Structures are given as structure tokens and as C-alpha cells.
Amino acid sequence: MITRSELRPTPPPTGVAELEVKSAPESIKAARDFVADWFANGSFDRDLVYVARTVVTELATNAHRHGSTKGDTITTRIFHTDAGPVIEVLDASAKLPTPKPLTLDGLTGRGLAMVDLMVSLWGYAPLPDGGKVVWALLRAHA
Ligand SMILES: Nc1ncnc2c1ncn2[C@@H]1O[C@H](COP(=O)(O)OP(=O)(O)OP(=O)(O)O)[C@@H](O)[C@H]1O
Ligand SMILES: [Mg+2]
Numbered sequence: 393m394i395t396r397s398e399l400r401p402t403p404p405p406t407g408v409a410e411l412e413v414k415s416a417p418e419s420i421k422a423a424r425d426f427v428a429d430w431f432a433n434g435s436f437d438r439d440l441v442y443v444a445r446t447v448v449t450e451l452a453t454n455a456h457r458h459g460s461t462k463g464d465t466i467t468t469r470i471f472h473t474d475a476g477p478v479i480e481v482l483d484a485s486a487k488l489p490t491p492k493p494l495t496l497d498g499l500t501g502r503g504l505a506m507v508d509l510m511v512s513l514w515g516y517a518p519l520p521d522g523g524k525v526v527w528a529l530l531r532a533h534a
Contacts, residue, residue, distance in 0.1 A: 399513060399515050400515060400517050400525070400527055401473045401475065401478045401527065401529055402473075403469070403471050403478070404471055404472065404473070407471055407472065408469055408470075408471040409426075409430050409469065409470050409471065410467060410468070410469045411423060411426040411467065411468045411469075412465055412466070412467045413465070413466055413467075413468075414462075414463050414464070414465060414466075415455070415456050415460035415461065415462060415463060415464045415465070415466050415483075416456070416462065417456065419452060419455075419456055419466050420449060420452045420453050420456060423448050423449075423451075423452035423466070423468040423481070424445050424448055424449050424452070426448075426468055426470075427444050427445060427448040427468065427470055427479060428441065428444075428445055430470050431444055431477075436477075440477075440530060440531070440532075443510050443511070443530060443531075444477065444479060444530055446506075446510065447479055447507050447510060447511060447528050447530070448468060448479050448481065450503040450504065450506065450507050451479065451481035451507070451526050451528065452466065452468060452481055453503065454481075454489065454503060454504075454526070455481050455482075455483035455526070458485070458487065458489075459483030459484065459485040459487065459523075459524070460483050460484050460485060464483065464484040464485075465483075465484060466481065466482070466483050467480075467481070467482040467483075468480070468481050468482075469481075469482070473529070475512065475529055475532065476512060476529055476530045476531055476532035477529075477530045477532075478527060478528070478529050478530070479527065479528050479530070480525050480526070480527040480528075481525070481526050481527075482519065482523060482524070482525045482526075483523055483524065483526075484522065484523045485523060485524065486518060486522060486523065486524060487524075488516055488518070488524060489504055489516050489526060491504035491505060491508065492504070492505060493505060494506070494509075507528060511528045511529060511530055511531065512529045512530065512531050513528075513529045514526070514527060514528040514529065515527055
């Protein structure tokens, strides 16, 4: 069986944009603005940029709420691959995401289910030095 961690797209040797922030409510907006700026420098479909902003918002919110305590580092990375742009959010917690099926009546537990619907592929992997990465491969053409 192929696991989600084995599917993690390989970053190119150069051209990985990276933002490191301390976990705080403001770090979510910082990650969103960072991704929006990266897309502003290319000629991308507006829908794809919207998806990218939404995906990073969900992943950065999770990193802040579930994957870190105040002051831990949250890292957002973005890069091109042949299959499409990849967004990664790294946090300090070894606890892995537990996606739930999308329901109409739940008030929480829908972020990752929404991400799953919006991207080509997503996954997570523990990192060698502790913590983990949650990644999403966007559709090249939204
Ligand atoms: N970065 C993370 N670190 C640790 N646990 C995580 C992380 N991301 C998600 N999880 C776990 O996976 C669950 C599902 O995440 P998901 O984003 O789908 O829902 P939620 O964050 O609980 O609610 P919502 O996103 O709808 O506000 C979370 O409740 C949490 O237990
Ligand atoms: Mg969430």
C-alpha cells in the first residue's frame, strides 16, 4: 500500500519559497498573504489562487490550533512541480491530522474534508526532527 507520506511531492532543488512564523492567530493571515503574494508573481487562473488561499488558511489554522502551542514555529512552503503548485505547512507537533467525512450538520471537522475536495492530492508525513508536514498539490488548472 502506498501511504500518504510516500506521495509527498519532491521540492525542486531551488525555487522553494518559505515563510516561518511563530504560532499565533496572526500567523494564519501571514501564511495566506505569503501564498497570495507568491501567486501574484505568476500568471495563474483566479480560481486557482482562490483555492490556494483557502487551502493554506485551513492548513495554517490547523497548525496553529491543533499542531502547536504559543511561540512554536509554523513554516509555510510553496513551490512548482510538473503536476501543479504545492503548498506545505509544517508544525512542531507529532500528532497527525485525522480527517473526517464531510457532514452537513457538523460545525467543525470539515477543514480537511474541504481541502480534499479542492486539491489533486494532499497528505501528511512526520518529519525526521520531530513535527510534521501537511501538504497539498493543487490542480494545475483549477
Ligand atoms: N496540524 C495538525 N496537527 C495536529 N492535529 C491536526 C492537525 N490538523 C488537523 N488535525 C486533527 O485532525 C482533525 C480534523 O481537522 P479538520 O481541519 O478537518 O477539522 P477541525 O480543524 O477540527 O475543524 P474545522 O477545520 O472545520 O474548523 C482535527 O480536529 C485535529 O484533531
Ligand atoms: Mg481545521
